[in-house]
Amino acid sequence: MKRQLILEDGTVFVGEGFGSTDSTIGEVVFNTGMTGYQEILSDPSYCGQIVTLTYPLVGNYGINRDDFESIIPAISGFIVKEVCDVPSNFRSQFTLDEYFKAKNIPGLSGIDTRKLTRIIRQYGTLKGALCSLDVDVFEVIQLLKGEELPTNQVQQVSTKDPYPSPGRGDRVVLVDFGMKHGILRELTKRKCDVIVVPYNTTAKEILQLNPDGIMLTNGPGDPKDVPEAIEMIKEILGKVPLFGICLGHQLFALACSANTEKMKFGHRGSNHPVKHLQSGKVAITAQNHGYTVEESSLLKTRLEVTHVALNDGTVEGLRHLDFPAFTVQYHPEASPGPEDANGLFDEFLSMIEQSKKEGVARNG
Known part of the structure; x- marks a missing residue:
């Protein structure tokens, strides 16, 4: 027809x-x-x-x-x-x-x-x-x-109620802005005790779950349409190790006083080269986003650029200079695409363990 x-x-x-x-x-x-x-x-x-x-x-x-x-x-x-x-x-x-x-x-x-x-x-x-x-x-x-x-896409796709994905390892609260199952699969593979919560869960409610780490997932639309999440991240920052992916990366940047802007046609595909600035290594990544962190806006923040896109130079990764928190614009879980960046989940868990040791040292 x-x-x-x-x-x-x-x-x-x-x-x-x-x-x-x-x-x-x-x-x-x-x-x-x-x-x-x-x-x-x-x-x-x-x-x-x-x-x-x-x-x-x-x-x-x-x-x-x-x-x-x-x-x-x-x-x-x-x-x-x-x-x-x-x-x-x-x-x-x-x-x-x-x-x-x-x-x-x-x-x-x-x-x-x-x-x-x-x-x-x-x-x-x-x-x-x-x-x-x-x-x-x-x-x-x-x-x-x-x-x-519409501007309520995150509200449409986020889980309506919290739910667990039990494990015997570190407890990770996964804030669902439109989560791909691949992210949950990678945490489950690493035996994490995951609790998935809705996009509008408050910082107080998250901390009451006693997380070892917090993950901010991917999701649709403009990050500025999710102001409640930006406020939550501001309150969480520095209290618990944090890892953000895609929309989570953009929300993290906004919470740290940076700015985001709409791209002309975005990055959508499984063949985007991204360079890690410290090591010089290049990973081929899976991406799906129409907004990006404005690099010039990072000058007034405590954020450091860790990764850049080789095709257009846009910001692909951030690290906080004072707190255990980092984010990437691309998808380390792939699904679909190459798994070059899959090790970022291990980096997150290592950051959690390091944070625990430092907490014991401070309190001991």
């Missing part, structure tokens, strides 16, 4: 629909990963966005039970050059079309995704609508121009 993508600048792409036949509106972004579409479509950080994959053939290994990063996908739509109807993989349980129908997510295939990507790279992310051919294109364009994109 023919369907179309209409952009707010008036560009129209006509292709074949798959998945749900519902109409949807969202911010149109692109991801450059060659594999990992199941993790991408289930990443809560894409909440409210229409995701375009630059790799031309998608769906060829189907959908399986193991590779989800959330139970309920939060994306608004999915755009590919070609969708595979007959996947071939021993783990495959559904086709992309079957899964999208079950989850009521509209998809579009058969359009020039290279042209769409070039438009986004040139003009920045744009609002778009996936809809049928019988709509009035002019009316949809006017609707898009006046449409205010």
